[in-house]
Amino acid sequence: GESVGLHLPTLSVQEGDNSIINCAYSNSASDYFIWYKQESGKGPQFIIDIRSNMDKRQGQRVTVLLNKTVKHLSLQIAATQPGDSAVYFCAENTGNQFYFGTGTSLTVIP
């Protein structure tokens, strides 16, 4: 089966610093990846996605990097704010279904 792993279960950063959340995936055939943010009591919220034909994609304060050679995905959040505190999931899709990691809990220290 698939395995989508997150390198660190928890991450604490100072407000204003940049955050980097990592994710490893195992299926080299995965062609689409999504990062989700989940706040307490809410469902996962789409942040940014990237297709396998890209290495980098930028959004508002967020950047996703994809390294297909080592099957690694990262989410960078610039100028982290208290509202960024949440659990972040990466998900991979092989065209059949999505597989999610267990998540990284990001805490922003004021």
Place this chain on the structure above:
Amino acid sequence: KAGVTQTPRYLIKTRGQQVTLSCSPISGHRSVSWYQQTPGQGLQFLFEYFSETQRNKGNFPGRFSGRQFSNSRSEMNVSTLELGDSALYLCASSLAGNYGYTFGSGTRLTVV
């Protein structure tokens, strides 16, 4: 536009009972997927429905079932509840599946 609506938000059931959860997707979305979320396990895929047909299924026992209606609303049913079924059940909808998932806030099921 309205998001994905899941009802009820919270549910407490006794072992052995059955439960039905409901999901109303975003208008126009024809794909509805269900996930189980438990601490430490992440989101586990249950099944996906598209145009009233189950298109994909995860590795859950037959006690977990679902269906989709002609208006794309979906229900999932869990029979003979076990303590381990306590979880947050999430529904996600998309236009055609695979891309652009939008999740609901989930139904928190507690089995006692």
